[in-house]
Amino acid sequence: MSNEYNPKSIESSVQKVWEDNKSFEVTEDHSKEKFYCLSMFPYPSGKLHMGHVRNYTIGDVVSRFQRMQGKNVLQPMGWDAFGLPAENAAIKNNVPPAAWTDSNIDDMRGQLKKMGLAYDWSRELATCKPEYYRWEQWFFLKLLEKGIVYRKKATVNWDPIDQTVLANEQVVDGRGWRSGAVVEQREIDQWFLKITDYADELLEDVQKLEEWPEQVRTMQANWIGRSEGVNMSFGIENSKDELSVFTTRPDTLMGVTYVAVAPQHPLALEAASNNPELSAFIDECKNIKVAEADMAKMEKKGMATGINAVHPVTGDLVPVWVANFVLMSYGSGAVMAVPAHDERDYEFANKYGIDIKQVITSADGDKMSISEEAYTEKGVLINSGEFDGLSSADAFNAIADFLSKENKGAKTVNYRLRDWGVSRQRYWGCPIPIIYCDDCGAVPVPEKDLPVELPTEIAFDETGGSPIKKMPEFYETTCPSCGKAARRETDTFDTFFESSWYYARYTGADNNQSMLDERADYWLPVDQYIGGIEHAVLHLLYARFFHKLMRDEGLVSSDEPFTKLLTQGMVLANTYYRENDKGGQEWISPENVDVQFDEKGKPKGAILREDGKPVLTDGMSKMSKSKNNGVDPQGLIDKYGADTLRLFSMFAAPPDQSMEWSDTGVEGANRFLRRLWRQVQEHAERGSVEKLDIASLNDEQKAIRRKLYLSLQKVTDDMSRRFTFNTAIAANMELLNDVAKFKDESEQGRAVRQEVFETVLLMLSPIAPHICEELWQTLGKSSALIDELWPEIDESALVQDNIELIVQVNGKLRGKITVSVDAEEENIKQQAQDSANVKKFINENLAGKSVRKIIVVKGRLVNIVVA
């Protein structure tokens, strides 16, 4: 039979029409309101996974909905194509990263096209192409000229066997994942961007991001971490040196009983030079990877240096300790320690028998003791000499003033945010356009020589080190300034560099004369940005920073890149692995694993299908290449079609909620589309429909129309304001369930049904565009659905005479009453008390008590309080 729902043929023919008509290619049309909808571009890891499907379907639904609002909608797509996985694949499979990446892009583009996403593919870009990255080289040199870029030493994870730098994720339990060697921290020269120069503006402007989720704004603000405190210097006994520390609690200064410095601190190194034990301790501190989380989790250890610091107020001597938890890269690499009023210092002092001196007591005179734990609240000063009796707030100022008079310190603002280190010792990234000359130092590559192209014909060796570092034909060059033989920079940029400005490049991706042009200001800022919550801090902060840098360079005129943000919850899947002989983890796809259950239906283990032997699990985590737990949507597309997959992924949960992947329910989504198909076909087969005559409708027909417009009202709100596509779909399901029961085959009954189907197709078209387009034609429409506007609500259909109220007695549901919409409150109260079941409960509850009050909530309920 011809009217079977056949997604495969419908989808390919509808997609062909869109492609032939260039339906989604847009230009700068000033007669329309623009809408730039952007989903975070993917890393081309090989195949799409359900996290991508979810992200890109959300973006597509928003784009199509906005198009139906009559806007000029830009929705582009591209590839975040530089990165570590390409290098790993190169070593594992002996394929060059460029070829591997290109073929992944081809595969994934094909999958995206099959999903029917409304992209303007003419703007596609890939960050690994010189046409793209030449502009960030150019921009980097502009920033260098302006003084935003500088060079300093920074710590990396060093694999002493492979002689290479490791990313944090390549260090497992403190060892290199390939060599198994214990990693060491090593200091190397790197390029930095002064993001701290913009810390204040980045923080201030968080306030302006009113259409961002509150949680993301909070995370951004906390990450920047502005704090007001005092910078002060401690003297060093028998030395002219000084030790600079920052504290947010100068009120506790008199309670300082030691000072802690980072293991890399010059003072620590000096003390270690004639102290083998301390030197050994400092070496031991290097055997941990460079990650804050690992620092925080490790055992807090320290060792006295034998050096004493001089307290800036009392002149007392306090010992200087080296502590493994003090970060050289944060502040001055030294902290003053007040064990009585700081938890970490308290623990440390107890462990090493250092004095604890209480200098704050509670302001309201409550009993408090520091014998069990530190007292970290603010309060009133004691044991603080001339500062005794001051509140913490007053003492803050008094002590700051004292220090500044003595020239030993001053109030200052400190940020948690650190400058952005952009150098990576990797191959598959954008070359940093610098040449090192023995005479001239670091010299920028002249603009005419850009781009510095990354060689793509390369070979990796076992160690995984960057091949261009061993490639004289790449790094041997001459100094642009003096002409002498010189050496090209072999480090590449952090891949966050590429993703910090791609959203702007889409507006003029074809421009080979400049980074951006006037089209940027037509489209920017992005009206709606959609991506995973895991990017809440780093990517979004770097992109905001870059936007301000581009603004200050005159390339864009807005202050912020993304007006509205939707953070998608992660799609999680179980992770499985086996350990290899070097203790590394070999991740196994959940698609190749069978989970075993105990008799209660709880999972008790998992086996690899191939060999039937057990595998280990590392719990649920976001779908990713690195843990190999992505679930490829291809099988579902082949079996059910893109519309089912799109519908299902939107129906499963609201977009901002994380979800554990399961395809339970895909059948249900498909069933719904088949039912929609059948209902519309059956309706259409009964022939043409008369014009709707609203005045002549009976009650049942009116009820269906009311349901229709209530649904439209809800769906419109869900799609435009709430972004809860799951409830929008549910509303359409409810509506169609009602219509299926509506058996009226009269002329007006069929006219009502026609109106319902037309509206349902419009409402569902952003989510399941192919089937809706096809059925639109079935309903006898000559125009394309893609060019239709969002339907309008018929307010008159919503009007009703009577409403149902619920009646509670002491907050519990005891009955329902029907009243006219304009009923007086007194009448409602009376009617509520008169209804039979309610009466019974009032009497039951009475027993010597009385009706205290009756609460009437208009249009909702009546609560009779008996007490």
Added chain:
RNA sequence: GCCGAUGUGGUGAAAUUGGUAGACACGCACGCUUGAGGGGCGUGUUGCGCAAGCAGUGCCGGUUCGACUCCGGCCAUCGGCACCA
């Protein structure tokens, strides 16, 4: 450890502003349709109870006429923590 979230039936979830807890689905059970399978249609499905009803939204406590929703504390899970992207 720090920052941010989440926790509701067997499962995914809904309840939008403090006002009917479990909409809409999945699964399951039973029935109808079918030669069978598939598909479709219908009924039921939070727990306990024959019922009236009682209890119930991770745990403990609070505010309120009324709490999934607000407040305090705890537990578990997830995301981020600057070289995964």
